[in-house]
Amino acid sequence: MVSGVFQFIANNFPQALYLTGEHVWIVGVALFIAAATGIPLGLYITEHEDIASPIISGANIIMTIPSIALFGIMLPLLSPLNMGLGKIPAIIALILYSQLPIIRNTYTAIKNVPPDLVDAAIGVGMSRWQRLKEVEIPLAAPVIIAGLRTAAVMNIGIAAIAVYIGSGGLGVYIQQGIDRAYPEMILSGALLVSILALIVDGIMALLERAITPEGIKVRKKLMQ
Amino acid sequence: MITYKSVTKIFGSGKDAVTALDSINFVVPKGEIVVLLGPSGCGKTTTLRLTNRLETVTQGNIFIENQNIMDINPVELRQRLGYVIQAIGLFPNKTIAENISVVPNLLGWKKDKTGKRVDEMLQLVNLQPDIYRNRYPAELSGGQQQRVGVARGLAADPDILLMDEPFGAIDPINREQIQNEFLKLQAQLKKTIVFVSHDIHEAIKVGDRIALFDKGKLIQYDSPEVILTQPKNKFVADFVGADRALKVLGLITVSEVMNHNPKNLVRADERTEHALKFINDKKFRYGIVINGSIPVGYVTPAMLTYGEGIVLEVTEKYPLFLKEHTSLRDVLSFMLMYDLTAFCVLDDNGNFTGTVTYHDIQHVVKKSYTDEAASDEGAQ
Secondary structure, eight states: OHHHHHHHHHHTHHHHHHHHHHHHHHHHHHHHHHHHHHHHHHHHHHHOHHHHHHHHHHHHHHHHSOHHHHHHHHHHHHGGGTOSSSHHHHHHHHHHHHHHHHHHHHHHHHHTSOHHHHHHHHHTTOOHHHHIIIIIHHHHHHHHHHHHHHHHHHHHHHHHHGGGGTOOSTHHHHHHHHHTTOHHHHHHHHHHHHHHHHHHHHHHHHHHHHHSOHHHHHHHHHHO | OEEEEEEEEEESOGGGOEEEEEEEEEEEOTTOEEEEEOSTTSSHHHHHHHHTTSSOOSEEEEEETTEEGGGSOHHHHHHHEEEEOOGGGSOTTSOHHHHHTHHHHHTTOOHHHHHHHHHHHHHHTTOOHHHHTTOOGGGSOHHHHHHHHHHHHHTTOOSEEEEESTTTTSOHHHHHHHHHHHHHHHHHHOOEEEEEESOHHHHHHHOSEEEEEETTEEEEEEOHHHHHHSOSSHHHHHHHOTTHHHHHHHHOBHHHHOBSSOSOEEETTSBHHHHHHHHHHHTOSOEEEEETTEEEEEEOHHHHHTOOSBGGGGOEEOSOOBOTTOBHHHHHHHHHHHTOSEEEEEOTTSOEEEEEEHHHHHHHHHHHHHHHHHHHHHHO
16 A cells, blocks of 8 residues: 555656645745735734734634635635636635734734833834834744744645645645545545645744844753 | 923823822933932833833923923934843844944944944943954843943933933842942943932932932932931931931042041051050050051050060051042941951052041941931921
């Protein structure tokens, strides 16, 4: 069985590679757009406490919608634009699912910058933007990246299900394997999705470390 | 110069309104350190934060060099005023040099000018630039971090420095040292400084004046001596503590009370019987033994009575000598420690300049309390 899985991947290597690339592309585009919307939104709500709670709750509710149901809801909504099926609804769904970890981590990370430091930053005469750029974002960056990491890994899984609305990607092996009762094919899809998730998780972990300010790394090392 | 005119600050509104400051009036003169002192919640920190508009005045006005702070853009105002808080206020993601450059960078200084300034500032606060420039705050001790905090506050050479319990987080030994360094620095720089503290010892030590707050009111604004010797009411007397006589002594140095011409001197090479006769004739209780121009110790008649030879042989050596800038508080402590009622004072070259006796100290304490009694009568 296991050797069958490897056999299947070896025999279909170019296709496996293509589907993996497609999978990465969907997740990547979704993550890029989600970051471009979620991080600014997270920063914005740190300044507007009154809407912070509703926005985070909203993102939370989206998370609870099963992915299949979300695809189903989007189908009639996007059909008039001729986009009910394919990569676009899949990417939209992934963007929506990503909002919670990204917004919440951004918001929490900025809020967790010690008030004394914020006070010092204001007190020495930094504008709101300078404060964000010089102090708050550098200190919050590792936690914000951790939010992107959660979103990325989660989306790799959800993107496999999006094959049912014709998005392509590694879900194709799983779907077709089920249809044809071809266990090696199903397992190949599952295996590749898992490997992809592990690799992306590893890359994001490296990114998280790279973006941690040197001074914070030094402090952590000294505190051990 | 900073002028506080009927400054009132109310937090919240309606039923929840809390009056943090109630119509405060005082002036911080140019080049002086004014310590805002009081128990927590008394309004001292609020006063400081109103000054650089971290909080906004509810009523009244604050003027800096006769300019109303409300007419100055808050960001520009803050860049103009140096701001020093506890060590935790250093940005952990920036190196020491970057931390010190913060305000110069905000002001758009040229890179090489800022770089030079950083090294200058580090030297000023006794940190070697080559060692510390590229370190991170986490790699420095609390005392060193606080020095960097002071350097950051001074980097853009502001005329006015606002300091919010700057040395509060440092252990007592290092605090003493950094306070001394800070005072030395101030003697050189002559900045106008508003300094928040909850520590009466610190206030007495660093303050040219003390503004004592309680429950949002300015209770007394005077020099440390006046606060200690003439407390305005029970609150002030309680706050400065029952040991305020001792605290007054902390403010007075040896040079102010010392006797420059003590008469009870005996030469070290004199015969004991001559010295004994001299002391008895003049009715001294003891003699100070001088060897050349250097005092070595003391002799009492009892010690001389059984001596045969020169005075030096029976002399009891002094365990220590005083400097002119030693505080009377320390002198008194030495007297108790060594069970002696007199000490000799040496100048920096080790030459004898005079003596301080227990009697001199008693006299000062009595005098400051007579002042107090007189002013009490005047008030009645």
